Amino acid sequence: MADTILKIEHLNKTFEVDKEKIDILKDINLEIKAGEFITIVGHSGCGKSTLLKIIGGLVEYTDGTVERNGKKVTEPGTDCGMVFQEHRLLPWLKIKDNVAFGLDGVPQDEREKLVKEHINLVHLDGFENVYPAQLSGGMSQRAAIARGLVSNPSILLLDEPFGALDALTRIQMQREIQRIWKEKKTTMIMVTHDIDEAIYLGKRIVVMSARPGEIKTILNVDSAAKNRGSADFAYYKKKIYDHFFEDAEDAPEYII
């Protein structure tokens, strides 16, 4: 398949803690096509961040294959940006320099052009010369998204990027990331613990089980479900909750 941008086959990951091997990820298989928006939901600690970091080349893996753009992942690369839950902007760099952080080695004039373009993309014009401490949480995440996209990567990994924001800002940022996704056509893979967010943004939702992290199911979300008030939306919501609590005795009735 030509337009497969990420291919994960039989990925296992263990961490060694106190000389004991702990299974974190177990037999992950996932194929993502160029331009998709994938959301990943799962219990906290099930290995979602680890999975994203493996895709991004930040964490090593030994078992299985992970291919980004047809190449085995061994290290980070400019083809893959990442946004974390904490904005991780460097406090000592102005916003424009934080955004330019991913452009090490790019010639000056091209760098300036890219920075300007991406600050504009996330609607932070006018804030180029302020320091991160002067921005609100939502604006900081905008800057972090600009940094993640500045080298025009084909994949953007988002690890609970809006998890620390208040509810209204979160919904606003969900719209923003959707707009940016449509504009840039970047493949986006977002981890979230917000099921509404997963349904609203994901074309496919990867549901993971608790430790060790396995893919329980992958749901295709059709576009009719994107309206938060719709019956389809509620249907997906129930379906995801059912997956989470299928083993639990007390199936939650407060869902819908």
Added chain:
Amino acid sequence: MEKIKKVLFPFLIPVIVLAAWIYATQLGKVPSSLLPGVSSVGEAFKRQIENGQLIQDLGVSLGRVVKGYAISIILGILLGALMGMSKSMWHLFHGVTTTIRQIPMMAWIPMIILWCGIKELSKVVIIVIAAFFPIMTNTLGGISSTPKEYIEVAKLYKLSRWKTFTKVYLPHAIPQIFVGLKLGLGTSWMAVVAAELIASVSGIGYRLSDARNMMRSDVMIVCMIVIGLVGALMDKIITLLFGVLTPWEKKGKAV
């Protein structure tokens, strides 16, 4: 009210001390051989300024501080940064530096004089030893406490080790490095005075010990006050420099 506090409070204690001093000496309760009057100290100060001796003494001492302090900044930041960024460097140096640091600066002076004589070199070496440790340990602390989240970002964008140092580790460590620079400058100043007191023919410390030999308590007090004020002034300069070099530290949440 805040403003009054800020402007007046720093002078409150000096004024009280001065008043007590005048009271004690004017009323003749304390003999002038023990504590000279304010006016005679003032005159001694005027004399010292007019004949150029004070300026010359200070120049000599400060020149020594500048040399020794500059060397300890380079060595301290270098070793602190190396130890903070590399585990093997840390293992190599940590035990040794911790042990050497326990030796008080005064305890070095006899051996330093034996090895380096009583000329310029010995003073500079003593300053280096005194200022090196606070700078090194604070640099180490600042570098090694750099959040791993930031280092991960540098890794994500494949920054070289040097770029990671200049863009991530070093700026993060700067506030604490400045703590070390302040402490180091203070100890340099104390070290040079101590070294000059013990063995020297020039400098403000020498002037103090010379005054003692001449039983000139007025000159001794002039020297002590000047040593204190010059130290405080240097401290202030470092604080101002810190403000200039870290513009991101002041900016609060404004938007």
